[in-house]
Amino acid sequence: MSVTVGVVLFPGTNCEHDVVEAVVRAGGEARIVWHGDHHLAGVDALVLPGGFAHGDYLRPGAIARFSPVMTAVEAFAREGGPVVGICNGFQVLTESHLLPGALQKNRGLAFICAPTELEVVTDRSVLTRGVAPGSRLRIPINHFEGNYTCDDATLAELVDGDRVVLRYTENPNGSTGSIAGIANPAGNVVGLMPHPERASDPLLGSTDGLVLLAALLVSAGARLPVAT
């Protein structure tokens, strides 16, 4: 049974077609979900892709949080559904309080568009299921506000709870603990600044993003009823 990934489109999102393409390459099906929709139409996993939802006005993700679809996204996440926020999608998830902390402007005020090397820290997340901790992945970042920020207590919770999913091997943006991606306590909600969909074809310089998207499909598939 094929897994269908819903890719949420806010006004200003600009990576949705890349994510759809990459999900198909990873062996899944994908469908765009409009931010004004109240229902997810039976998708098995959700990706909140990158871009500038609602123009990033006020703060990135601050207004997207109030889009009608977010009520359904939050309910889906509460039920254990796999939800992944990439870049601006990560910012939406922190603003929605589905993930802790905040994404601040990069150290040095630099907009960074560059390949980064990531270390997989845990396999206890829907995005890294079956991926050996310690694995190195080459996946690009493309952001101005990707400097992960949280207080010491939150950082301790993330580390002690095995919720740091990905770290940069060389911190590009000042992120606390070199964090590139985190998960909620159950591991079914993941936010990351790097773009797996931009590392999904040899022409793009890396296919390491497919490792993560394939893991997402496996995680989503594991929740489906077994055909008898």
Place this chain on the structure above:
Amino acid sequence: MSRFAALVEVRLRPGIADPAGATIERSLPALGFPDVSGVRTGKAIRLEVEADDPGAALARVEELCRRFLTNPVIEDAVVSIGETVVGIGEPLPGVGDRPA
């Protein structure tokens, strides 16, 4: 019910790095302002709110700050309530004067 002018000053919380403020501050000596320091950036939001009295207006805007205008992880806000606004869209009297 009256309509009050409000000024919300959104600030980065103490201890939160402010790359924009730091960049401004680093440029100051070259511009002839070596005596200026402690630069912190933020944003100002002006709005009008209907309430019975200034205290109620303040409480309402502070609630708005908590739920939307600030991200409490990295920001806080100072709210100033000004005089009653007579006509919508007119200049907001009494707002913008920071308390000493």
